[in-house]
Amino acid sequence: MINRLCIIGLGLMGGSLAAALKAQGMVNTVVATGRRSGSLQRGVELGVIDEYTLDLAAAVRGADMVVIATPTQVAEAVLESLAPLMTADMIVTDVASVKGNMQQAAERIFGEVPANLVLAHPIAGSEQSGVDAAKADLFRDHRVILTPLDNTDVDAVSKVRAMWRACGAEVLCMSVSDHDAVLASTSHLPHVLAYTLVDALAKDGRAGEIFKFAAGGFRDFTRIASSDPTMWHDIVLANRDAVLAGIDQFSCHLAELRSAIEQGDGAKIYTVFDQAKKARDEHFLGQYLNGQSAKKAE
Numbered sequence: 001m002i003n004r005l006c007i008i009g010l011g012l013m014g015g016s017l018a019a020a021l022k023a024q025g026m027v028n029t030v031v032a033t034g035r036r037s038g039s040l041q042r043g044v045e046l047g048v049i050d051e052y053t054l055d056l057a058a059a060v061r062g063a064d065m066v067v068i069a070t071p072t073q074v075a076e077a078v079l080e081s082l083a084p085l086m087t088a089d090m091i092v093t094d095v096a097s098v099k100g101n102m103q104q105a106a107e108r109i110f111g112e113v114p115a116n117l118v119l120a121h122p123i124a125g126s127e128q129s130g131v132d133a134a135k136a137d138l139f140r141d142h143r144v145i146l147t148p149l150d151n152t153d154v155d156a157v158s159k160v161r162a163m164w165r166a167c168g169a170e171v172l173c174m175s176v177s178d179h180d181a182v183l184a185s186t187s188h189l190p191h192v193l194a195y196t197l198v199d200a201l202a203k204d205g206r207a208g209e210i211f212k213f214a215a216g217g218f219r220d221f222t223r224i225a226s227s228d229p230t231m232w233h234d235i236v237l238a239n240r241d242a243v244l245a246g247i248d249q250f251s252c253h254l255a256e257l258r259s260a261i262e263q264g265d266g267a268k269i270y271t272v273f274d275q276a277k278k279a280r281d282e283h284f285l286g287q288y289l290n291g292q293s294a295k296k297a298e
Helices: 012-023 037-046 056-060 072-085 100-110 154-166 176-202 207-212 216-226 229-238 240-262 266-297
Strands: 002-008 027-033 065-068 091-094 120-122 143-146 170-173
Touching: 002 012, 002 056, 012 027, 012 037, 012 154, 027 037, 027 056, 056 072, 065 072, 065 154, 072 091, 072 100, 072 229, 091 154, 100 176, 120 154, 143 154, 154 170, 176 207, 176 216, 176 229, 176 240, 229 240, 240 266
Parallel strands: 002 027, 002 065, 065 091, 143 170
Antiparallel strands: 120 143
16 A cells, blocks of 8 residues: 555656556555646546645655656656655656666666666556546556666565556566667557658658558557657657667668569568568467456456
């Protein structure tokens, strides 16, 4: 049970976390803080939070759990402002999509990552943003990755894990470097591709016709291009090296496929498509079906 939860940055992620914990009766009081009172007041109206203040010091005073729920690059600045306010009995965690920059920021600010700072990343979201988009079930059946270091307090990790499990999430631990490399491939790169494809087509002289006749495949592939561009701008810059490595690897594969199409190499084209289908069915569809079977068993 969390006595006083402080959410710094009340948007989709912070609002959904607060809503989930309140729905499960896992928190006594939720206070939020941010730069603008409008979204915070809206959080009170929606019943997502109990109170708010624009004063960071007042918001975290007495909190046993503090969640930095701002975009990735803003989270670094928040951590710096939070540093003089942190106490030994306060657990601080975050929801940022990139962990390497948060680790580096903590080391720069504190000298080393504090034992009561548990870096975390819930792999869930929506193309919608803001507290009005918050959902109590946003994290249900999704994964949350914790990236504790050797000096991270075991009790702090346990409490953060329990918090996310109360939201219905599966909680896993990874190293910071592994997290950023994996997420660059599975999340950050797909967003780069979706944004780039839509932007390229929008600049085409036949953009009107192209989008008019776009069917389900195009909508499915480009859905994430409707995500918040500010947030994804921050993410790709924060995880620059891993994202660039992913782009380079993808570009090589795309160049090989382009060559096969140009040369009319049907065998090569079929092999790429067939291998991709099998890989997706095995690693993605298989996980989904196993998850559905587990739910029925419950």
